[in-house]
Amino acid sequence: MSKLKENLKEFAKYPSAVAGTIIIVLLIIAAIIVVIKIPYDTAVSKWRGGEEVWGRNPRNVPPTWFNWFRTDKLIESIELGLEDEGVEVTEVVTEGGTRISTIIFPLNYYYATFPQDIVFYFNSKYESRPPHVSIRVVTPDDREIRVGSFGVRNSYTYPISQDSKLKKNLGNISPQIGLFIQKGDESRTAVQGDYQFVVEAINFEENSTLDVDFVLQGQVFGWAGTDHMRRDIGLPLLWGIPVALVFGLLAAVGTSVLTMIFAAIGTWYGGWVDGLIQRLTEINMVLPFLPILIMVGTFYSRNLMTILGVTIALSIFTGGIKSYRAMFMQIKESTYIEAARAYGASDGRIISKYLIPRIIPLLLPTLISSVPAYVFLEASLALLGVGDPVVPTWGKVINDAYENAALYRGQYYWILEPAVLLMITGLAFAMLGFALDRLFNPRLRGM
């Protein structure tokens, strides 16, 4: 017990090791929470769902917290339904049984920037005569602008930016801008204040219903922003944590443990077994690692677990096996192995009970140091377009961003968010691994 304490004390001397451990623990906790809160199926359907999942989000906008660092605030995205607070609904029934409801969606508009779009989502149920709606906007300076009026058959989406008639009325300025400026204002300064989007709906039938959603697609969205398909980047950022950890750890553990076992077997049996392992290692050097992974991804399967398996298989017979072999060579000669042999221990027993346990402390630094390489490998493969097509990961986000020239267009958040997460994860393992290496390796102690 005191030895453990001593080790911990020694460990605490390396601030990078402590920092790395803390980050890794936090990442693991985050990964567990993510997987519980957003189960795999939900994540996949949210990521691959289609327009109905993310169609209401603005396209390619940075996260909301961008506003904390800006004096001229970017307009935030708003989504209002009939039941939401602040939305006024009044209904008048005329003599003929026609119901006229007035729905007012308020908008506190204190921004210098304009929304990407304003979209009304209608959903109606009727028998023969569809409900009719007309929309108008009341500006802070009490102008009233007629936006549009039409019948609503079943479900209907009305994005004001697409209304060419309205655009013409506003002096050939896109409606999402034109509604918020004085007509004919060349400088396009927004009129700030409280706006009202008034929807007047006429239900001709007694049982017909009409549901309206008001969606303002702003210039910022959520805590992570959106991508070119209007998807919330927050999802892959969160889901990237468990994927990166699982891929990195499984690959690192699989590779180092299998390498060690093969090295132990080769050293113990010697002869042709050892020779075979050596030859395999040499052949593996000739094989191009990354091209093979890409070929497997392109020709065969991009499934994360397939790629993981191939990665491990290609990483077993590499440099590591030689250094393990050198260590096992030393241990093989020690007297306690001789003693084990003397009492008649089987080969398997000696390998598993006497050879391998001696190496495990030396395994740990190598294992942890190799995690970042695999975490980045997954991202690299995704960047090359052979990432898992289903699972949302950091690499996928970077790939999307890169293919859509995010850096060129100044959409830095798109690349930087996953990049920073990748970097934090990679560095945490690397810092811990380096410190452990110096701690366990007597030749490096204090160096």
Next chain:
Amino acid sequence: MGTMVESAKPVVQEKKKNSSTSTFIRVIRYSGVRIVSLFVTVVVGIYLTIMIANMGGYVDQMMKASIQENVTMSIAMDPAYRNMEPATKAKLAEERIASEIERLGLDQPLAVRTVRYLRNALTLNLGRAQHLTSDSGSRNVRQIIIERLPYTLLLMGSSELVLFFSTLFLALSLSRHYGSFWDKVTVTLSPLSSIPPWFFGIFLVLIFAAELKILPFSGVIDAPIPPTWIGRTLSILKHLILPAGSLFISSFFISLYNWRTFFLIYSSEDYVETAKAKGLTSREIERRYILRPTLPTIITSFALLLIGVWTGAMITETIFKWPGLGSITYRAIGLYDTPVIVGTTIIYAYLLALTVFLLDFIYALVDPRVKVGGGGSAQ
């Protein structure tokens, strides 16, 4: 990378009185065994690559399907055949498909074909690409590779050589000033090298291309191409900075840390202490007692670096749209262009085998304790 190269640990042998003939025979026999074993390694490695590049025959199926579609489409679209009877048309299509399949050798069984591919690859008869062409329009794989090679050599050569020598000499000076500020900085920053080059590339592009707008995003030369010789050189160099820089930064800290630690371990040997006690200058100590015993390791990593220079950096080249071997390999995979994939692999395999073979002799030259083919080697 350094697995095929035997660890630089010298094999100390009892001094025997070897006649020069027995040394000669030993060297010859060792060389023979080594050449055969390396050749077998290359053969097996290349054959595996060929099998993977054909995905065990899966790629053939796809190619046959695509030939069928292309031929049928071209006949259907060709106005010359518009008035032809459907039966004749079908026959024509069939004939063309058959001849196309024969041209690509797809009518033979996979085993026969892969062995033929192997023989061609080993004799450096790289054949013709299936889809890719060189910039001059040639389908010749050798032409494609030769066209790309200068760019890869420029990119990898400049970054790797600068990296090698800068870290080597900086590390020597760090090992002299163990525990100094810069030494601590190196140790602290060494984990940064777990980040791959393309990742640094993104940040470099963000800073120098997107924000400061002083360096190009990607590519190899300005468009339009500058008319003068000097203009072209400067333009290529300008495009070289970011990709070479990201390759350099990615390996800089770990390389520096490794060399520094390596030299530190050697400078804590007893004979170095003795030399210090004798009053030798630090420069003399460095040359005689630190660089001399570490020379095999330095040569090994330099040799591996030289091989690496020939292979290109696939991801970095791809994201910087640098027309080197790495990016052509990536494109070849995307187009299922097996000859190009195998072509780049075989060149690498031969270079690697040759280097490994030569290193044994170089060790014997620089380290008097090592004997070529000496017994008890780590084989």
